[in-house]
Amino acid sequence: MPTMQAVLLTAYGSPLAAWDHPLPPVPPHGALVQVRACGLCGTDLHLAAGELAPLFPLPEFPWVLGHEVAGVVAELGPDARPPADVAEGSPVAVYGPGGCGDCARCTTGHQQLCPGAGGWLGVGRAGGFAEYVAVSDARHLLPLKGLPAEQAAPLTDAGLTAYHAVRRALPALASRGPRGAVVVIGLGGVGSFAVQLARLLAPAMVVSCVRRPAELADHARRLGADALAGLADGPGCLRDLAPGGEVDAVIDTVGTAESMKLAAAVLRPSGRCLVVGAKGGTVSLGVGSPDVPFETELSTSVWGGLTELHDLLQLAHAGRLDLGHVRRYPLADAARAAADLKAGRIRGRAVLCP
The missing domain is CATH 3.90.180.10 (Medium-chain alcohol dehydrogenases, catalytic domain)
Structure with a gap:
């Protein structure tokens, strides 16, 4: 044989x-x-x-x-x-x-x-x-x-997963044009492509959110991020970076409990969150949930x-x-x-x- x-x-x-x-x-x-x-x-x-x-x-x-x-x-x-x-x-x-x-x-x-x-x-x-x-x-x-x-x-x-997630985030950004904002959590293989593709496909502000922002600042900006924040900075910091104080879409390429809770909390009502990372995180979804704003679209996104x-x-x-x-x-x-x-x-x- x-x-x-x-x-x-x-x-x-x-x-x-x-x-x-x-x-x-x-x-x-x-x-x-x-x-x-x-x-x-x-x-x-x-x-x-x-x-x-x-x-x-x-x-x-x-x-x-x-x-x-x-x-x-x-x-x-x-x-x-x-x-x-x-x-x-x-x-x-x-x-x-x-x-x-x-x-x-x-x-x-x-x-x-x-x-x-x-x-x-x-x-x-x-x-x-x-x-x-x-x-x-x-x-x-x-x-x-x-x-x-x-x-x-x-x-x-890595590229295809990011491309699919960014395309699925676009409807949440369509009505706000350049005043829209998308946050990409994580800057590994998928996150690096997601930042680039958000920059290419969306007319919105792109915010990169990572665990070690000081180490990754140059890398994030080279890929097209308009701003950088740390995972520990919290939703208020991310909203302050966004035009009008509202985040329309989040692509979470990490998928831990910490990243998912931040992703849901930072969104404006009726925003869209796409979870790509598979690290076991969950959030509580329901009317009145403390984790998720009203009418938020929270979805996994696969390949x-x-x-x-x-x-x-x-x-x-x-x-x-x-x-x-x-x-x-x-x-x-x-x-x-x-x-x-x-x-x-x-x-x-x-x-x-x-």
Whole structure:
């Protein structure tokens, strides 16, 4: 049986390590992609630790994580129908959520919510911490058009998740124009893209809210933030920064109890809060809740649609995004990459490069 190098998780809580692993077969309607870069993000650490097992139980062990993939099409399946500009040998980004293509969610552009997708890449289907990854449907391959793989890979999740959340925040900002304000909590992989995309897509003031504002001030302003605040500063400080003293939308890329309570409390009545971070936070929602203003729209926001990834790659191709600092690691150093990420030693994105 042909084999490849892959980073395997042998049990929840076990260290990531590279081993020989069977080469996946080519899906009939999909492709085998030679991985050139796969992003390592906080979600991977939570999955590996078993912290997300109640929501996303891994199918088996050993398991191959990794959902931010860019590479080269090694082989197309016999029944594959790729996009017109994708063929064997094409550099591509991989759309990780998949999607059946036929259900109501897929046909309305919400493939990440498809109930019949067979699982997300790296979660329900073997992922990209390997030399090769199987892609179930060739429709999920997007041409890179000269974009380096290590910069494109984080766009497929960190960038796409931010883009989807910012687009969902826009209705709350539409009526106020330049007097509107959006707060982005967190400035990690998703938060860095959210600040940039809010600056590009919304006519509003963009406020970056982080735990260590003194350390991140230059970074936030370079990405397009108009103002910076600390998580500990409280809702009054954030409202004071906003035009007219009102915040219309919040994108919380952290998702702790602290960040979610701040996100809800700072909003004007009928504002919109999108929670992206998955760190177990909750708030009390109900009429008369001390946490949430009247008629606030409080929603989770998960990954993004296939068309949205196309749009995001177009922004990257046009040079409109700061793709940030990427730290490359070989597969053999996956455990070191995970330790660096957990310890906060990575500014930008860690990328495993076979």
